[in-house]
Structures are given as structure tokens and as C-alpha cells.
Amino acid sequence: MIAWQNQTAARLHNGLLWALGALCGIALTATLARIFAPEAWLWGAILCAAMAARLLRGAAAKTSTITPPASSKSNLATTQDLKSAFDNREIRPHFQPQVSLSDGRITGMEALARWHHPSQGMVPPLAFLSSVAQAQLWHKLTDTILHDSLSAMRDLEDAGIFVPQVGVNFAQSDLEHPQLVTRILWALDQFDLQPNRLSVEVLESVVVQDAQSPVRHAVNSLAKLGCHIDLDDFGTAQNPFDSLRQLHIDRMKIDRSFVFNIDKDPKKQDMLAAVVLMAQRLNLDTIAEGIETDAERRVVQKLGCGHAQGYGIGRPMPLDQLQNWALQYQQAPHPHTSPAKLA
Incomplete structure (x- = not known):
């Protein structure tokens, strides 16, 4: 390699x-x-x-x-394999928690697709997402993750755990679909949830397009409905400021490349401080992705970042494990100072 x-x-x-x-x-x-x-x-x-x-x-x-990974030793999944996986509910979301860096509250979770293969075990996304796209089943994947994520919000509330919002990733093909807004509204209504309980996560590289593109129209339409809009992997596109200017963005998800070893890199600290200051001037919230160590968390907290997500907070996990994690986290005396110990 x-x-x-x-x-x-x-x-x-x-x-x-x-x-x-x-x-x-x-x-x-x-x-x-x-x-x-x-x-x-x-x-x-x-x-x-x-x-x-x-x-x-x-x-x-x-x-x-x-x-x-062991799963990549097999052949690419066929269309029939994937259809069977959806029918049998083998493909479903795992949830990675997000927490406030000011008071430690659980402020959200991101839904990430996982394939629980009956013979290969857990199949990571890199091993099957390209097959989903080739089989033209991407909308099926998005609808599945969206449905299960909103259902999880209801299940968590029934268990006495309130998570303000769940983030679902939407690809370019999703955002270009003419019925996207209708599909999302139907799903929210099915679980009696308000639009502000859903965070629409869009890659910065996807929305940096012509102002009249279907993608930008969809994003702005969802924002007007009340959905939160998270700009994912901020800092990786060629012109990140254009998307901030023309889209109704609520929060910037700062790419993990800014965060990795930030406690040991003064230049990264200066860069993150500048990004956070810009976000504050634009009335945007911020979340640092890829927090893996307590030292990284302390630095991004000191620099004013609003929220954190990463293995140092909690790994992506199925709903039942997330419930247990959340109950332990909420019972900790100072959850925002030592989240990694509960992951």
C-alpha cells in the first residue's frame, strides 16, 4: 500500500x-x-x-x-443479496452519540448504516455502499435508515431518554429526488415527530453547486420546513464559504482532519479557532467530528466548539446498546468531563 x-x-x-x-x-x-x-x-x-x-x-x-476487513474477502454483494438484506432487515442504522461541550448533555446522534450479514457478521459500509449504488438501491437505503432512525427516537423516549435530534446522511441522488421532501414529511408524520427532530446531513462537496441546482433547492426547502441542516465534513470542499452564504445551514460539522492530534498541533488549533469564530459570527453551531481522546476533547472545548462526536464519546452502536450507554452517561456525576470512560 x-x-x-x-x-x-x-x-x-x-x-x-x-x-x-x-x-x-x-x-x-x-x-x-x-x-x-x-x-x-x-x-x-x-x-x-x-x-x-x-x-x-x-x-x-x-x-x-x-x-x-474479513467481509471484503467475499465477492461484491449482488442486487439480490442487497434486496434480501433489506427485506430481512439486515441493513439498519447504528447510532453515534453527540454531546454538548458546554454542559455535557446528549444533544443528538448520527445514524450510520451497518449490514448485519447472516454468515459474514458485521459488514462495514465501505464493503457494501458501492454495491448499493450500483444496484440502484440508494433511495431504499436512505428510506430504511430514515425510518429506523425516527423509530429509534420514539423508542428512546419510551425508555425515558430524550435525544433532541437524529442526523441522517443524504447523498446527492437523494437530494435530487423530486419526492424527497414528501418522503421525509411522511416519515416524520408516521412517528408523530416535528421536523426539528431530524438533522439532514449533507456533504459540503455535494452542496457546493450552482445556486439553482436541485440539491440546493431541496436543502433550503427542508430548512424552511424546520429540519436542521448539518454541513458535513466542513473544510474539505474547494469553496466552503459559498455554501455557507447561499444555504440555510444550522451547524457545521468540522471534519476530523482538523481534530486529529489537535492537542499536539498549534496550527490546527489556530485553524479551528478561526472556524469557530466564523461560525459564531454567522450564528452557526459547530460540532467536532472524530474526537478520539480526552486531550482532543479538552482542546476543542477550550476553543469554543459547541458539540463533539467520535469514538472518544461513543462508538456507533445499535439501539439497545445506545440506550444502555445513554442511561450510564446521564447518571455520571460529570458526564461532559469524562465521556470516553462510558463508551
């Missing part, structure tokens, strides 16, 4: 300098072809690219071995 990153500056015609970066992940098929299926190669390349983006720290290249 090879991770490569290059960064240089280009001078534009007006004399301005723009820093341009490129990264590449390569999984060597010579060592994988006899052992792993094609999706393992893709998995390795994606992992490499992530390494280049987050771990190289100025180095030109890095090589290492990879260990694909």
Missing part, C-alpha cells in the same frame, strides 16, 4: 498564490489478487488516501501493509 501526497503553490494571473494539494492511494494488486476480492483493493486505496491526507505530515510517500 502506497500513500502519496504532494503540495505546491501556483501563481495566478493576478499575482495571488494558491496552495494546491494532491493525494493518491494505491493498493498493490499483485499481493491482493489471489487473496482478496476487488472491493478489498478499493478499500486499501481509500485507506491509503486517508493516510496521505491525515498522517504524512509533509512526507512525500509512505508504504505499509493493509489488512482488509
Whole structure:
């Protein structure tokens, strides 16, 4: 596995300098072809690219071995496999909690798709989401996760646990669907939930489009209905400020690349402080993704970030485990100071 990153500056015609970066992940098929299926190669390349983006720290290249998940040793899921998985409720959400950094309250949760395969066990998203797209079942996936997430909100309330909102990820194809708003309203009505209980999570790279695009129209329509709009992976698109200017955004989800090892990186601290200040000026809330250590949590809390999400708070978990986690978390004397101990 090879991770490569290059960064240089280009001078534009007006004399301005723009820093341009490129990264590449390569999984060597010579060592994988006899052992792993094609999706393992893709998995390795994606992992490499992530390494280049987050771990190289100025180095030109890095090589290492990879260990694909056990599920990637099988063939790509067929359309029939996926249809059966949906029919049998094998694909369902796990929930990752989000907490306030000011008082420790549970302020939300993000729904993340997982496949509970009857013979392969837990299949990670990278091993089946591309197959879902190829089988043209993405809308089925979104409707399944949306339905189960809103149902989970009701179940949590019945258990005496109030979670203000659940975040559901919507892909570009979802946002371009002409019946999206109707589908969401129907689902909310089915569980007697107000629109403000749903957080529509959209990738920054998806919404940075023409102002008249169906995506922007859908996002703004959902915002007018009262749904919360979370701009996911903020800081990764080419022009993040355009989306803030033209969309009804409620909260910026700060990409984990800003957070990783932030306690050891003063430049990252300065960058995050600037992002938080900008959000405050725009009356936007903020949530830091990828919190893994208590040191990272303390730094983002000190810099004024509003909420936190990550393995250091709680891993994605099925609903029954989330209920147990939430009950323990709420009973802790100072939950906002030591959430990692309960994960």
C-alpha cells in the first residue's frame, strides 16, 4: 500500500498564490489478487488516501501493509443479496452519540448504516455502499435508515431518554429526488415527530453547486420546513464559504482532519479557532467530528466548539446498546468531563 501526497503553490494571473494539494492511494494488486476480492483493493486505496491526507505530515510517500476487513474477502454483494438484506432487515442504522461541550448533555446522534450479514457478521459500509449504488438501491437505503432512525427516537423516549435530534446522511441522488421532501414529511408524520427532530446531513462537496441546482433547492426547502441542516465534513470542499452564504445551514460539522492530534498541533488549533469564530459570527453551531481522546476533547472545548462526536464519546452502536450507554452517561456525576470512560 502506497500513500502519496504532494503540495505546491501556483501563481495566478493576478499575482495571488494558491496552495494546491494532491493525494493518491494505491493498493498493490499483485499481493491482493489471489487473496482478496476487488472491493478489498478499493478499500486499501481509500485507506491509503486517508493516510496521505491525515498522517504524512509533509512526507512525500509512505508504504505499509493493509489488512482488509474479513467481509471484503467475499465477492461484491449482488442486487439480490442487497434486496434480501433489506427485506430481512439486515441493513439498519447504528447510532453515534453527540454531546454538548458546554454542559455535557446528549444533544443528538448520527445514524450510520451497518449490514448485519447472516454468515459474514458485521459488514462495514465501505464493503457494501458501492454495491448499493450500483444496484440502484440508494433511495431504499436512505428510506430504511430514515425510518429506523425516527423509530429509534420514539423508542428512546419510551425508555425515558430524550435525544433532541437524529442526523441522517443524504447523498446527492437523494437530494435530487423530486419526492424527497414528501418522503421525509411522511416519515416524520408516521412517528408523530416535528421536523426539528431530524438533522439532514449533507456533504459540503455535494452542496457546493450552482445556486439553482436541485440539491440546493431541496436543502433550503427542508430548512424552511424546520429540519436542521448539518454541513458535513466542513473544510474539505474547494469553496466552503459559498455554501455557507447561499444555504440555510444550522451547524457545521468540522471534519476530523482538523481534530486529529489537535492537542499536539498549534496550527490546527489556530485553524479551528478561526472556524469557530466564523461560525459564531454567522450564528452557526459547530460540532467536532472524530474526537478520539480526552486531550482532543479538552482542546476543542477550550476553543469554543459547541458539540463533539467520535469514538472518544461513543462508538456507533445499535439501539439497545445506545440506550444502555445513554442511561450510564446521564447518571455520571460529570458526564461532559469524562465521556470516553462510558463508551
